[in-house]
Amino acid sequence: MAITDISHRKRFLAQGNVYLPHIVVIEKIIEETSGVRTFHINFKDDKLREEFTFESGQFGEYSVFGVGEAPFCISSSPTRRDHFEFAIQQVGKVTNALHRLGVGAEIGFRGPYGNGFPLDLLEGKNLVFVGGGIGLAPLRSLIWNVLDNRDKYQRIDIIYGARSPSDLCFRYDLDAWDKDKAVNMVITVDKGDESWSGRVGLVPHVLEQVAPAADNAVAIVCGPPIMIRFTFPVLVKLGFTPEQMLTTLEKRMKCGIGKCGRCNIGNLYVCRDGPVFTYAQINSFISSEY
Amino acid sequence: MKDMEQKLRNEAKTLLEQGQVDYMVGFEPGSLKFTTTPLITRDKNDVERLVINPFMANNLANFLTELKGRIGIVAKGCDSRSIASLIQDNKVAREDVVILGIPCPGIIDLSKVEKLIGKDRDELEDIIREGDKVVITAGGKRSEFPVNEVLFDNCLGCELPTPQEYDILLGEPASPVIDRSASQASIEQLKGITPQQRWDFWKDEFSRCIRCYACRNVCPACFCQRCFVEETEPQWLMPVPRWQDNLMFQVIRNIHVAGRCTDCGECERVCPVNIPLRSLTKEMYDIVSELFHFKAGMDKDAAPLMTHYEQEEAEDCIR
Amino acid sequence: MDSKKVNKKDIGKLLSQWSKEFTVFVPSKENGVAMMAGWDGTDTSFLDWYRNTVIPPKEHFLPPMEEMFRFQKDKGSYQLEQPASDGQKQLIFAIRPCDANALAILDMTFKDAYEDPYYLSRRKNKLLVGLGCINPYDSCFCTSLGSSPSDVANVDLMLTDIGDEFLIEGITDAGKELIARTSGLEETTEADDARAKEVKEASYHKVTRRIDTGDIGSKLLSCFEDEDYWGKVAAKCISCGICTLLCPTCYCFDISDELVKQQGTRFRCWDSCAFPIYTKMPMENPREEKWRRVRQKVCHKYEFYPMNFGVIACTGCGRCIRLCPVNWDISQTLNSLPAKT
């Protein structure tokens, strides 16, 4: 079955003014690599903590009050709901401010926004996850989601790479998946060091070597734009059709809900119609501006 | 003027045909009455559209910093000064521009015409300059005015009507219609009120600013790759159009273009909410001239204002 | 016809009457800049000069800047406080049909998927009294967009200049009710109605600028990747925000925070796709080049908006042409699209 329309899916919507963030508290901070941190957060409000739901692949708008607001995907799985997580690299005003915060600090959250991965359409499929660097964050949410319902899916391949061993994010997850017999985990780095005994090679090359079968499979790709650009042709070579490839896109965003204008690709807004798109959609985008 | 126009077209065509320039930058008739619009082209057939008339307000030097290659450019006196200033700042190489100089007798300020006649520009039938007079026809009625009533304020104070820096001069040097007191009137008026009143005046004016940045983007002297207002770390001022931030933006912009501003008046002309910006830029121009005897774009070989100093100057502001 | 009339001399009285119920906004000039501003209770001189405003009436629905909420910092905790909504009913007098139509276009975005509470609450508490144009600008092109200088589609009441008087028509129920409870209006005669018809007819033909909107979406689609064309079109653009910020149908905004001592505010303010920084991300910018930004502006209005909402997001008010520092003219661009290859 082809994955076609994956926009406009059901959303959780808190009551009231959609622009008003809810207060969440940072419960834990994990130093993933130098410059990348994962934040575990939870709503301050008990009712919201209970009611809040989201889907893998959706994102939120996070506020550091007085500094600003920025969108990041939720990196934890909805199947594990005592808290939720996001992981960010220090690149701009808001991410720098977030990196200055400690456990117990209050930030704002609104969301979840966007479509998320079409979980129902992935059932019964072989899944091939291809991730690079911090691009594992949205995949990670989906991977745990899938593993927590393992019997609904067929074979699972995870191919993850980073520039160097010290740039590998979510090491604790990588270890867990590596040990999991129901997962074929392949980790690679662009360039190794003395301590590195694992695989060396760029993600698209490694993917080609691993060569997961395209039959009844869906590939889910997320990473830096350059990696995505080189991964799709490999998948095509392996026999994947454009409808069998998913990715999530990143754009400058402000509102997160399709109003402020800036994240459009042609007539589609990444915040409102994405961020998850099939390669078929990307191919048919009016604009090459993605 | 028709002769000059024909000469311009011939020269421009030759430059493009012979590959001496990659682009030609000039004026063509605009899509609205009494306007011109910049013509930027590589196509020699387009040069037939080039015009010279009393409505060519834009300072074309603004396009030099973004175009790549050798450029043939039509320049009035003030534009030529901006070009020279860009050469001073190493933003443009002299050998990469071919300046087609136009002796400029002053440009007609349509908003002054509108005020005089009490009608909008599209309701007028004709505006013709005849020497020191301008003849305006509206509703079938002809009226004559001294030309200094309709020229831009900065034209009335023009210090260089005929380009000094040029490759080809398209006409005889122009004798400007100078009316310095009219040119300075709004500034003098401001100097006549108390400092508190002045500040309140600017506060009021800048409360209308919508932060479209037309003043900055139209300015040949504003060539920073990234403007300080766009810095986020630190964030010097807020992007919201609040008078405090608007005013601070304009003050800093003026300081940044001090010694580069040639008083071309474009910032004030393009402001959609009529903030009298030239009352700031011209005063800064005069301060620079008074303190440091420096006038932007008068000598392409002179060191830029802020890279240079004299041993003895401006000591009275220091303890 | 459900119409009344009022003598132009009595407009002050009419506005005074309405002022009891509404905060009334009328065309005003601030240092020569026309905008819709609160009526001072006496001045009706706008009747002599008013053609259209420079600042579009959208400023009263989507202000150039507004506070989204305030926050109080108390030690490490934050208390959020929403701005009080303005309960006072408002009336915008003499809005032009193009600007009223623009609000209907903005409604689509602000109602879509998630409702925008700020815009929609302002929309709800305002009544629009339209005034048909009898003297459109040479930059106007509303008739190319299925509208006209006397279009009543999105106003509550419509005024038509029939000489010494305005003919008043109730369009919506709210408009008709307002007419019914307004005193001092005169009954119209058949001659008045005939005169109004003539005026509307005549003003329609005064709009001379035309664009060809037939098949415009697919024309734009076919030249979308034509960098050469867009490069030429964009060459003289200086990337300022005039045409977008002052466009009645442009709605893009930016969001930013300010914290002074322990008190903070989240603002939103107008933003523009003409600015390179608008789409700039830390590592890349999909619209770094000017031609991409100009293309975005044109295509958003004439291609993407119709795809998403079924209407062209332009009402032909002509402000972008009239106010452009370099006379960049969207009608020329749309009329010179390269033919399909």
Add this chain to the structure above:
Amino acid sequence: MKQESEWKPRLLGFLCKWCSYAGADLAGTSRRKYPANIRIIKVPCSGRVDPLFILKALRLGFDGVLVSGCHPGECHYQTGNYRARRRIALTKKFLEYMGVEPERIQASWVSASEGGKFAEVVTEVTRELKEAGPNQLFADERHGTEAT
């Protein structure tokens, strides 16, 4: 309204680390008395001071700004103070034209050995600022001015 006598102007000083900052230090160690209302930011050279800093300080509500560097001819970087002088002169004159009291923008040359001069400058500037009164230039209806 606070009483004139108890109101102390807040002054922000940008001091060159080679001379004026050392001069301020000397003023302190030699127990020279001067008003305690100056906040000091050490800069590598008076030439580092962008007029933007001055504006931002006024925007934040400081009542005055003092830029202080080495005497002409003594700049550690040869010409930094000459450049600073041009900028300050322009900024001061221009802001005065806009309606800002000239007392709010101050500059001095203070060498590392001039602890006494530094104390005098701060005293004198403070006196002038007291006369000029609180900076209400950017005061906004809600926050007032907010120097911290």
